[in-house]
Amino acid sequence: METTNHNTPEDGSASAGGQRTAGKDGLLLLNAVKKGDVDRVQQLLEQGADVNVCDEYWGWTPLHNAVQIGRVDIVNLLLGHGADPRRRKKNGATPFIIAGIHGDVRLLQILLSQGADINECDENGFTAFMEAAERGNVEALRFLFANGADVNLRRETTEDKKRMKKGGATALMSAAEKGHLEVVKILISDMKAEVDARDNMGRNALIHALLNFNCENVSKHVEEITSILIEHGADVNARGDGGKTPLISAVERKHTGLVQMLLRQEGINIDDRDSTGKTALLIAVEQQLKEITQLLLEKGADTKCGDLVGIARRNYDHCLLKLLYKFIHDTDPPAVDWLPHSSRWGEALKRLHGMPRPRIGKLKIFMHEDYKIANTSEGAVYLGIYDNGEVAVKVFYENSTRGCKEVSCLRDCRGHSNLVAFYGREYYKGCLYVCMSLCEWTLEEFLKAPREEPVENGEDKFAHSVLLSIFEGVQKLHLHGYSHEDLQPQNILIDSEKAVRLADFDQSIQWPGESPIIKRDLEDLGRLVLYVVKKGEIPFETLKAQNNEELLTKSPDEETKDLIHCLFSPGENVKNCLKNLLGHPFFWTWEDRYRTLRNVGNESDIKVRKNESELLRLLQPQTLEPPRSFDQWTSKIDKDVMCQMNHFYKTSQNPYRDTVGDLLKFIRNIGEHINEKKNRKMKEKLGDHSRYFQETFPDLVIYIYKKLKETEYRKHFPQAPPRLSVPEAAGPGGV
Template identity: 60%
Template sequence: METDSRHHPQERPTPSSHRRTSGDNSHLLIEAVRGDIKRVQQLLEEGADVNFQEEEGGWSPLHNAVKIGREDMVHLLLCHGADPCLRKRNGATPFIVAGIVGHVQLLKLLLSKGAQVNERDHHGFTAFMEAAWYGKVEALRFLYENGAEVNLGRETMEDQKKLKKGGATALMDAAKKGHVEALRILLDEMGADVNACDNMGRSALIHALANLKKSDVAMNIAHLLLAHGANINVRGEKGKTPLILAVENDHLNVVKMLLEQEHIEIDDTDREGKTALLWAVELQRTEIAELLCSKGARTDCGDLLRLARRCYDSALEKLLLDHGAKENYRPPAVDWEPHSSHWGPALKHLHKIYRPMIGKLKIFIDEEYKVADTSEGGIYLGLYEGQEVAVKRFHENSTRGQNEVSCLRSIRTNSNLVTFYGSEQDRGLLYVCVLLCEQTLEMHLAKHRQEEAVENEEDEFSRNILLSIFKAVAELHLSCGYTHEDLQPRNVLIDSKNAVRLADFDKSRKWAGEPEKTKSDLEALGRLVLYVVRKGDVPFETLKTQSNEEVIQHSPSEESQNLIQHLFCPGENEKNHLRDLLGHPFFWTWESRYRTLRDVGNESDIKTRNLNSNILQLLQPGPPDCSKSFYQWTSKIDEYVMEKMNEFYKKNCNFYKDTVGDLLKFIRNLGEHIDEKKNIRMKSKIQDPSQYFQKKFPDLIIYIYLQLRNTEYKRHFPKVHNGDDGGQQASQL
């Protein structure tokens, strides 16, 4: 419990300078404060340190005087310079101590001396919280009237936060300690939030039923909370609901009251898969078990008969048989193994425990099974007809939920879009079941950064990811007839086979092929290209704030830069633009790029240097561009290689010139002859031609692509599938 830990020695800060001894008088002053005001006066006049703090807890004379409620002593100490804001080792000020003892006059005095009404100790307790904890109702009222924050959550230390400590409010404290009057005042007079939860997700109702042992007190507290709208299906530690806690603590009347509530989920389970009835049987709470059975609790929630017989409880056994408990109870198979490695342990647990089915769906709304947060009901693990799935929750009338289902129903199998299994509705909620994936694109890139010490220069990793994303978006637009409207890394998932899947269609819109409707998707896709090729080193949220020009400028390669430009400025053919872009050089392997250069260089007009030919006019329509990497290319080739290649033209002195056509002829000729035995030295210089020319002239392939893409010569480009292949790789990639 939090109050047990806030005075623990290991959690105390280093003693302050005030705790250094200032002579025996200072020690005597601590003792004298407990009763003898004249002695206190004498010691102060003799030079005792009014702000001296004893070593063990950091108590000062002022803290002690406040603790015993001595107003006269407090006034005297303040007149002699006592620090009204001095902190004990646990961070408590005299003002907070005054809240503990509930002394209104001292609270008022200390506020006038500089105390802050919402000041906290090191564990996040305020005077208001302490007054609630100890049931000091007059102090509660005074603090509230002077600005105390009623719904302030306990702000604890960082290491405690990581353990999900803290977050409790004054209402939870009053409920936990059973202070009925303080609870009533907090709810009726101060508007305390009855459903606020601490960092473990526990509400005031959970705190009360988990800690109160006296049934009459628990009944009064629960009645007050429920009357003010407390959620009866909230969960506490180990996933226990208020109903389960009431059964465990044998609060029969609380169980009765809970079962009268309209939205009680009588068959809900804790993290071990135990229902309230199973707990009642296991703990031999026969009267409670009878009450639960009479209210329709399911008797197929475990081997109830075996439990009753093990306890030799024939009355309980008969009760269960009368309400349909079966002799042949069979628990789920223990050797079941999930496909998912990432979610495996949680899925095995979900498979093992009992859960009431929602149609074909088995699900447990608990942190152990949460996949991700959403703007509505979150995403959880589930089992749909035995198939492990991710389940998105929506309100049954949610527009986003309807969008999601409508779009998913248009998706076919073997796609780069997530598979849709089905949906269920229950108690006003819509459950949408889709393929369970292992990680988001963001996680995938982070893992790749850690594992790849030396990056592959060709970057096949990024190319393959983006190819799948492009195919997914193209399919969504053209085959499904939807725009996505929310393309970002968290909505691109990686499944158990390492395939890329596009997900989350709750913002998707139906469209009729109007080109302008795809603009937002294309711009988001352009930013995704940069995000992927940069391996996520720039957060996507940052990229969204940058202009299109900035995104293009930060692209690391000619191909990716050009690809992004095409996405930002798609031209007139927006409808089929993505499908066309699947043939962009970005998606060509370096070997495919090299093969393209050789094939173009094999054109007869290039080999014969026919300057009047259409292809040479296309490749070099004007003077050479000195900004290109292939400007004066002959000087950039290895000297020996250049000399050897020029030997072929030594007789007629028709040597290679610094033109694009001659560079392509050079690449073609080198490819034809480099593997000959006589050219072994040249081979050692060049090594892999596809790598050599890509690195030497990184903008050459894009230049060739742009000059020839709308001409007959595009026949030399790699043939790619147009996106109708259900996400398969391009044929020559």
């Protein structure tokens, strides 16, 4: 509801240009006007007091004050000494607008003759005509209308208030809201006010008539005003705050006569729901309004709007229960054809779906241990049915900071497959219910459960696919300006399709501008990498307790070690760290790694051993670099294979040397010739050559990656991470 106290600083007050604050004589003049002391006013003016002085706080001039107390004589005296009739207070109100509030036609006539604009408005969009209507000043209203006041003018307020849907109300809406029956009649019958105009919230005069229902004057005339508005075309199905229709508002206010009147109207939507999903009938039963409940039932209200019988039982209202049984023949039969998607939660979901429970908006929930998924820091997560679909429901207290963070992050980042889907929220009895996609397992549960994983060439494709999904999910959060702040196995979920989804955003932080605070996320990701690669054998809390250097020593291979190191030490470009790491060799298949080595080895500078080339210079180990597995590499290749490969260079007497370039050339040549018949024995010795080189030189791929990732030769790297999914055989319990 819009405020009607237009003299407060909350009304968008701004300093009026050119106003002069009061000195000693000015203060004396202002006080004399407020007291109505005309002699003292005249004396001060003759002594030279500033007639247009204004008070320091709200910008009232002597003329504003004189109009407010209705002193025509002082108004004329001030105008005679040069008072500015167009001067505005800090909220933009002129003396003419204040005259509309006072309702004195003589003042309005005087100020209009002094150049006032009949439709001038303050910063909240109030004109003198609107003020007269809001205060029931009939004589002033008629005078202003006769002099050209726009009866259907809508309040033009400030831009910031427009963004909050404030403003847009008409004089008729104000009169209806304040219960001024005579003004409503005059505006509609004599002045042809537009009855079904809407304010910026979409509310018509009928909705406004029900806003101040507890006010004695409003309550006294509400039925008559409602009747007049409906008779002249007001939409009886319009919606107000919280999506409430006039019928729902009338029921909430327990006004039987108003409910009867509304139910007589043709086209009334008796089963409309407010924003919480409640109908007029459900509200009537909850409030134990037997007479109104009977009116609604006799009019044909839908009884499948909630567990009406259950509500009456819980309230021990036997009279209401007896009434309901007369109209409800089938309370809420379970739908036998509804089947949940979840295997793990299926039986509980079917019981919940068939259970007669009152709905909270679109949500059916039973907060009982049998339907609880997990505990949280402020409540719990329960199974739920939302809009006839299965969901997980995270419960917070209504004004929870964590709940606000959860909703904000889910809403702003919705639509990403690596995050749990957000379906909606509901409020009820001080609780916030956040509805999101239901998953089968936490990552911790998934790793602990027995399963059979396919192993190809010794690759851990399961770990790579899970971590790729987690990285992509966290990256999407960061792109939306959020950091998760609580990445751990319990907050990473696996759904029924084996898709990995990030969850639990109640500690998330939205960071401003270009200053991401995401280092904690990156460190937690580093620990998650080790946790997943180790299949959960090391508890995550143990990993969190260890320092970064200790964790790096636990890495099973060079790719994992380097990936974790990059997460722990992201450098200056923190914001794009994950985007860059999605192309890290950790996520490459062994075939990708082998192909990269071959492609680099196929560069002409390597094939002809152009020692002065930039590529070979880049690949040359530096003096202080630690030992590598590929140092003296020719001695680590199967002797027969090495001898046979060197045989090709017997004529030129230019055998392979122990350089990185020659090793890449060797790998390239093996790849090109290994399948030739004459090399059958060599192929038998090497076996799967991609695996052979990965195991013989485990740090070669990461070495090449780090040397070339900032150069043009990165063109040989896989262009994008493969779109992997969790292998089907990897589900726990064979599910």
